[in-house]
Amino acid sequence: MDELLGGHLRTLREAAATGRLPGRAELDDCRAAGALAAERGASVRALVETALAMAESVSPVPLPALRRTVSALMEGYENAQRSALRQEESARREFVDDLLQGRADRLAERAEHFGLRLAETYVVAVARPAGAARPAGIPGTPGTSGTAGGAATAAGPGDGELAGEAEGTARRIEDALVARFGSHNVLVAVRDGTLVCVAPGSLTVANGEFTHHVRQAFAPGWRVGLGRAHRGPGGVVTSYREGANAIELGDRLGLRAPVLKAADLLVFPVLLRDRAAIEDLVTSVLSPLLEARGGPEPLLATLEAIFASQGNQTAAARRLGVSTRAVTYRLERIRRLTGFSPDDSTQRFTLETAVLGARLLDWPAHPLH
Template identity: 70%
Template sequence: MGGLLGETAGRMPDRAMLAEYRAAGTKAAEQGVPLRTLVDSALREAEQLGSAAVLPALRRVVSALIEGYEDAQRQALRSEDTARREFVDDLLQGRAERLAERAEHFGLRLAESYVVAVARPVAGALDSVAGTIERDLIARFGSHNILIAVRDGLLVCVVPGTLAAATGEFSHHVRSRFEPGWRIGVGRAHRGPGGVVTSYREAGNAIDLGDRLGLRAPVLKAADLLVFPVLLRDRAAMEDLVTSVLSPLLEARGGPEPLLDTLEQVFAAQGNQTAAARRLGISTRAVTYRLERVRRLTGFSPEDPTQRFTLETAVLGARLLDWPNQLF
């Protein structure tokens, strides 16, 4: 304490003295001195003075010490948060400057394979939820395995590929904390910093595909959706297929949408028209009528194995390309 408290005996400390105590508190925090030790030091000095007159000054001195100490802690937290955000941005964009070294500080060993899951909420404050979910996951799986961050309106979860249960636990926490309407995309396991970027993109693309295809499942895995990027890789061929097969449906009374919906549900139900009717909220007879209408207009029957495959691929392509809203 440098005897500063003795200088205040009988009078209140001035601004300069309080500034020195705040600086002492800041220095103690930076050096890792416990706050209790700092306050005990001030109290011991007051005891040595042995005067009741020093107590009002002591209150101000201790307050200044604590203020400086807490300021240093807040600054350290802000610096850590900034470093964390910069690291997450660099990691998910593949900027490799000292990435492996920085990753160790945040609990990741980038030589391993990692899986990235992203959650998109309907609404809510993601930052506070992120901290809570991260603490819960770390408590179960360990601090050197989990990274939770907020980026571009998504809650991002990075976990080792060997921790298969971690993405399931992440989904559980999202389900319990987010309002209905949330959706999660899960990438595949890939190795190294570039693998994290790839898995992150796959997770985001899974959510996008779910939206475009009208998929009902709230959790979508990139591994289950591999056919769709393949279909989109040759866009011109997909547009030609959709136009050639489905354009006659534009002539249907009520437009093509009811017929497309019916085909989708029949395919999803493995050809079970009763189940498809239940999902659509119509009679089985209406489903049968619509399928016959498709056959007459397009010349393709969903009951013929070869023609069914062509029809199903065309319907998937229509959803991916937003047809007929986007006509080619």
């Protein structure tokens, strides 16, 4: 430390001899010395104590000069610390972007630095606060196209509740998870207006803990999508896409649950895999509802409520906020228009699949060709 502060001592001796306060060049030298001390891992306390100890060898001690040199030393130290943090955050954002897009340039080596062992199996949870924009272009998501979300951003216009406080929220949640599960088990980051949590598949409790902190951090309306467990860097990408897609499917289907598991929604990508078939089903079964007075939406909502209530008309009426008689009337209208009834087991499956397909395809708002 003494060799770093040689300029500081010379400046004090000159000030004591001439009464002249240190100039810009001397203070710049002190700032450089403070920055170098930070880069070498010295504590700010050790830096200041060494500077004060050196000042004791100067007589008389030029207090105004001492104040300026110590201030410059601390300024240089703090600037170096901030620069190191910015570089670390930049490297972190780049790593997260590469990880979630599957770019493999030294990925495993870099992952160790951020606490991940990519040979393991991982689960990715994606949390979206209320009002935040959907992640753009997640492959495999109904109604989207493009690559895996484009460039990662810390936050930006349209990111809703994440804007401005995104990184701070992510860091607080990650600190809490690291304190409980250890630094080599979780990674929390911000990407495309969502919080992303990567955790080992064997550490299932981490997903619940992450959801708990999301609930505390965001206003009602937040959602968490949980991907399935997959192995390796490619598995992280797949799980991330599944989590984001689960939120997208929940929105399209009008699901109320705040936590959506990709494993519970596997049937919907299957439905969409043959888009021509599902369009034909929706058109063939549900297009007669377009002739209903008041449009098809009340009848579609009634079918959804009936399916969610396992056929119980009273429970469905409560869900809809209407009378049981109104539900009975609507079901009869559906039977007359379509020829299908949810009371028949075979027809019920056809109707339910058609309604799910309609929600996935955003029909009738977007007519099918």
